Amino acid sequence: MRMKIIMDEETESELTERSYYLGVSLSSIILLHFVLYSSSSDVKREDFSSFSIEGKRSMQMDIKEYVINKYAEKTRFNNSLYILMSIHLKKAVDKTKKEWENWRSKKKSEMFFSTYSIDQTVLERMQKFKGETGLTFTALANYAALQTIEDQMNLFDSERDKKSQGLQLAKPEIIERIAKECDRKNTNPGNLLGKKLEKTLFSLDF
Numbered sequence: 561m562r563m564k565i566i567m568d569e570e571t572e573s574e575l576t577e578r579s580y581y582l583g584v585s586l587s588s589i590i591l592l593h594f595v596l597y598s599s600s601s602d603v604k605r606e607d608f609s610s611f612s613i614e615g616k617r618s619m620q621m622d623i624k625e626y627v628i629n630k631y632a633e634k635t636r637f638n639n640s641l642y643i644l645m646s647i648h649l650k651k652a653v654d655k656t657k658k659e660w661e662n663w664r665s666k667k668k669s670e671m672f673f674s675t676y677s678i679d680q681t682v683l684e685r686m687q688k689f690k691g692e693t694g695l696t697f698t699a700l701a702n703y704a705a706l707q708t709i710e711d712q713m714n715l716f717d718s719e720r721d722k723k724s725q726g727l728q729l730a731k732p733e734i735i736e737r738i739a740k741e742c743d744r745k746n747t748n749p750g751n752l753l754g755k756k757l758e759k760t761l762f763s764l765d766f
C-alpha cells in the first residue's frame with residue numbers, strides 16, 4: 561500500500577542519523593521503526609488535535625499489509641491512517657532516543673559485503689520477515705548486530721544445516737562491533753550474527 565508519512569524536522573533529522581548509522585535508507589529506518597515499535601505508545605485524541613501537517617516533510621512509502629494491520633485497528637478518532645502512523649512514528653522516535661543515543665551518525669556509513677554461515681532455519685525466518693514487512697536483509701542484519709546476547713549462550717553450533725548468506729554490514733561501526741564481540745566471546749561472525757538475528761526475529765514473532 562502506498563502511504564504518505566508526515567515528519568517534522570526534528571523527527572526526520574533523528575531518523576536520518578539513525579539510518580546513516582545502519583547504512584540504510586530513510587524509508588527503511590522508518591519502516592523498521594513501524595515494525596519494532598508498533599506497541600510502544602498509544603496515540604491519544606489530544607495528539608491528533610496538536611498535530612499539524614503544515615511545514616512538515618511529506619514522504620510517500622510502500623508499506624506492506626502486515627505492517628498496516630498493526631495500526632489499522634488502533635483508535636484514530638475518525639482521522640486518516642497515515643496521520644495516526646505519522647503521529648505514532650514521532651512518539652516512537654521521541655521515546656527511543658536513549659535506546660538509540662549511541663546508534664546515530666552525521667554521515668552515512670560505508671557498507672561492507674561479506675558472506676556468513678548462518679543456520680538455515682534463521683535464513684528461512686529472515687526471508688519470511690522480508691516478505692511480510694518489506695524490510696531488507698541489510699536493515700534487519702544491521703539492527704540485529706546491535707542487539708546484545710547472553711554470554712552463556714551457546715555460540716559453537718555445528719556446521720550442519722548452515723548455509724552461506726551474503727550480507728552488507730555498516731562499516732566501521734557495526735563491522736568493528738561484531739569483530740570485537742567475536743574476540744570477547746571466542747566465536748566467529750557467522751555464529752554471532754546468526755544468534756543475534758535469531759533473537760531479533762524471535763522478539764518480532766518471526
